[in-house]
Amino acid sequence: MNVCILMGSPRKHGNTAALLKPFMEELDACGYESEMIRLYDLEIKPCIACRNCQQDWSGFNCSFDDDGQQVAQKLLACDMIVLATPVYSWYCTPPMKALLDRMVYGLNKYYGDKKGPSLWKGKRVALITTCGYPPEKGADLLEEGIKRYCKHSQLIYKGMLAERHMGYETVFMDEGKERRAREFAARLCAALDQE
Ligand SMILES: Cc1cc2nc3c(=O)[nH]c(=O)nc-3n(C[C@H](O)[C@H](O)[C@H](O)COP(=O)(O)O)c2cc1C
Numbered sequence: 001m002n003v004c005i006l007m008g009s010p011r012k013h014g015n016t017a018a019l020l021k022p023f024m025e026e027l028d029a030c031g032y033e034s035e036m037i038r039l040y041d042l043e044i045k046p047c048i049a050c051r052n053c054q055q056d057w058s059g060f061n062c063s064f065d066d067d068g069q070q071v072a073q074k075l076l077a078c079d080m081i082v083l084a085t086p087v088y089s090w091y092c093t094p095p096m097k098a099l100l101d102r103m104v105y106g107l108n109k110y111y112g113d114k115k116g117p118s119l120w121k122g123k124r125v126a127l128i129t130t131c132g133y134p135p136e137k138g139a140d141l142l143e144e145g146i147k148r149y150c151k152h153s154q155l156i157y158k159g160m161l162a163e164r165h166m167g168y169e170t171v172f173m174d175e176g177k178e179r180r181a182r183e184f185a186a187r188l189c190a191a192l193d194q195e
Contacts, residue, residue: 001192003027003034004078006071008085008096010040015130015165015172016086022178023082023128023161026185034082037074039095042067047101054105054112059119062106071099072106080124080158080192083146086165087131090141100149108153121154126188128161128181130172135162158188 005024009016020036027034043066052063060072075081085092092100109116127146131138139162150157161184163177 001032001080001189002078003032003080003082004074005034005036005082005084006096006099007036007038008040008083008093009130010093011086012038014086015163016084016128018173019128019130019161019163019177019181020084022181023185026182027189030186030189032189035074036084037071039093039099042071042095044068044071044095044098044102046098047105049105051105051111054109054116057109057116057119060106062102064102068099068102068106072103075103075107075123076120078123080126080188081155082126082128084128085142087129087133087138087142090138091145092142104149104153118154123155124158124188124192125150125155126158126160126184128184130163130165132165132167134164138162138164158191159184 005020011017024034045064045066050063053061060069062068083096085096091097105111107119127143129139129142139160143160147157161181165172
């Protein structure tokens, strides 16, 4: 099993990164291969709705020759996608939003003259997020948006790990967060193993 982690925090050693460390260690312990792609290191232009991607259903076929191309190939090749992002203004960060927009068109051939297929139908998706508000008020809209994105794209949503950041003067990680990150990974692996 191959897991593609899209890392949407600009802070390489921030809260989302800290949560991903035990999560990835646990994936490894379960025998899953994972790769983290740092979206802030890439060039991913925003979708301009040219719909060139809708002419050809054989692949992503976006007109932009940027890093969105290689990310699309990695998403098509993996078994599970993990969206890891801090909450910014009640949703994901800008490079992740740009990527989600590029993929919702490039990989869902729904928007041309005839309705075509979802090229990534059936891929599993999990969400890892950190936020300043309690998760039920900080991450609820993000989760709802990702759930609808998955339903629309025929992806299978597998759940969210959301942890609260109490402020920059506090230490983010603690035993509970580390345990829940490991448990989340183990639960995802167990669910995938059974499918
Ligand atoms: C520009 C910006 C916008 C934010 N918007 C929200 C928000 O809408 N809701 C929330 O609960 N927290 C919000 N936060 C807090 C972050 O989600 C929180 O600090 C997070 O843990 C940062 O993760 P990181 O260290 O991985 O970057 C915001 C932080 C920033 C910098």
